[in-house]
Amino acid sequence: MIRNDFSLRCGDAFESDQPIWLFGYGSLIYKVGFDYQQRRPASIHGWTRRFWQGSHDHRGTLESPGRVATLVASEGAICHGMAYRIAPEVLKALDIREKNGYVRVITDLYFEDGTRDEALVYMATQGNEAWLGEATAFEIAQQISTAAGPSGPNRDYLLLLADALRDMGHDDPHVYALEEALLALEAGAG
Numbered sequence: 207m208i209r210n211d212f213s214l215r216c217g218d219a220f221e222s223d224q225p226i227w228l229f230g231y232g233s234l235i236y237k238v239g240f241d242y243q244q245r246r247p248a249s250i251h252g253w254t255r256r257f258w259q260g261s262h263d264h265r266g267t268l269e270s271p272g273r274v275a276t277l278v279a280s281e282g283a284i285c286h287g288m289a290y291r292i293a294p295e296v297l298k299a300l301d302i303r304e305k306n307g308y309v310r311v312i313t314d315l316y317f318e319d320g321t322r323d324e325a326l327v328y329m330a331t332q333g334n335e336a337w338l339g340e341a342t343a344f345e346i347a348q349q350i351s352t353a354a355g356p357s358g359p360n361r362d363y364l365l366l367l368a369d370a371l372r373d374m375g376h377d378d379p380h381v382y383a384l385e386e387a388l389l390a391l392e393a394g395a396g
């Protein structure tokens with residue numbers, strides 16, 4: 207069940223000079239582009255990955271926005287991704303890279319060896335300026351198939367994420383359904 211009544215610890219006022227964990231669940235899983243001290247598979251609980259956020263600055267344009275992953279609160283859900291141990295100054299560059307509706311929050315982080323910590327995560331919540339919300343897999347795949355932006359074609363974002371999750375051994379029915387719908391669309395168009 208997807209919840210809307212989640213409570214978050216805001217990461218905006220994050221001011222420590224100590225290294226922190228950053229949790230990636232989208233492009234940060236397969237495309238890093240910043241210095242890090244450690245990289246470890248990890249998960250966060252109570253959140254599920256959804257392609258419900260519009261992108262008009264990375265994987266689309268204002269005229270033809272793409273769709274990228276955000277997190278939606280969902281009781282009992284586990285979202286698998288990649289955690290990076292980073293120096294806090296790395297966030298400055300990321301904040302520029304990850305604008306377009308994303309905010310920082312702090313959440314509990316679970317490693318595969320059973321240990322845990324806290325992590326900062328970027329998420330775009332319902333109602334932000336680029337929010338697109340729920341749609342069928344076919345509708346989302348159609349939008350993704352035609353969108354492209356400064357970071358490249360939207361289809362590459364989806365397919366690289368699906369491949370990365372498979373490589374990590376994780377099932378993500380939402381992502382795989384979108385991948386299947388996209389590949390079917392492309393096969394039909396070919």
Ligand code: BEZ
Pocket residue numbers: 229230231232233234235304308328329
């Ligand atoms: C991520 O990969 O976790 C991510 C990337 C961009 C914005 C928000 C999250």
